[in-house]
């Protein structure tokens with residue numbers, strides 16, 4: 001299988017899109033370390049996958065991506081258990097325009113924090129094997145979701161960070177590819193209780209529901225399949241991969257410098 005012998009770390013792995021990413025990586029031969037704050041769901045997923053695919057195929061580590069110390073410990077545990085990291089999926093994310101600083105913290109600051117700690121293990125410049133990092137952004141990283149300006153800002157930030165690091169990696173010799181997925185609306189808990197999450201933009205809830213009806217809703221396996229494509233296709237670096245129900249497309253960005 002394509003990912004035999006590869007070790008992946010997935011954040012926000014217990015539920016929703018992260019769970020589907022974890023499943024497709026395991027199904028394609030990888031060993032996967034599941035990081036999440038939801039211990040009950042994370043352990044249950046680990047047990048199910050190990051029963052289906054073999055006892056040493058996954059490991060759940062309780063980890064809040066807002067904590068530098070917990071991330072360091074998680075990568076250490078990954079090295080001790082599986083010997084290194086080849087694939088990182090920065091997927092953990094929240095939507096809460098009321099608690100907007102927490103939204104920035106989890107969706108953007110933590111992606112940067114986890115990536116920098118992962119580089120110490122993955123970069124060829126520091127003794128790593130190289131590999132690939134796939135960040136979960138959103139279509140809201142390409143265009144605006146008016147009811148969620150802070151969420152929109154974090155996802156634009158994730159795409160910018162991904163593309164800049166892709167170019168930095170090529171120029172520096174990290175041996176790591178960096179790509180982002182940009183799904184439309186997907187059927188997960190993130191979409192529930194929206195009225196409580198939109199804060200001062202709750203008056204735009206109906207307009208958002210109309211956007212959902214127009215764009216349609218993805219199931220999580222439709223989001224996970226493009227992640228596998230970005231992990232396995234070694235020609236892909238610095239891509240933002242848009243995922244719609246029944247269609248997917250790489251973003252063509254305007255060329256404004258020689259490096260991007």
Ligand SMILES: NC(=O)C1=CN([C@@H]2O[C@H](COP(=O)(O)OP(=O)(O)OC[C@H]3O[C@@H](n4cnc5c(N)ncnc54)[C@H](O)[C@@H]3O)[C@@H](O)[C@H]2O)C=CC1
Nearest residue numbers: 012015016017036037064065092093138185186188189190
């Ligand atoms: N559901 C949707 O319509 C879309 C979601 N996304 C993005 O997909 C990613 C996953 O979201 P969903 O699966 O939809 O949400 P979800 O709520 O179903 O799953 C998120 C997972 O992340 C975990 N998590 C949250 N905060 C964490 C933290 N501080 N540390 C570690 N784990 C944490 C949760 O426990 C949960 O298991 C997010 O980055 C989200 O922004 C992108 C586009 C569309």
Ligand SMILES: CCCCC/C=C\C=C\C(=O)C/C=C/C/C=C\CCCC(=O)O
Nearest residue numbers: 138139140143144145184185194208209
């Ligand atoms: C190009 C225009 C941007 C379109 C953004 C499209 C989808 C993005 C989805 C997400 O990243 C996460 C979802 C946010 C949901 C916000 C509200 C959902 C309301 C659900 C409902 O009314 O049923």
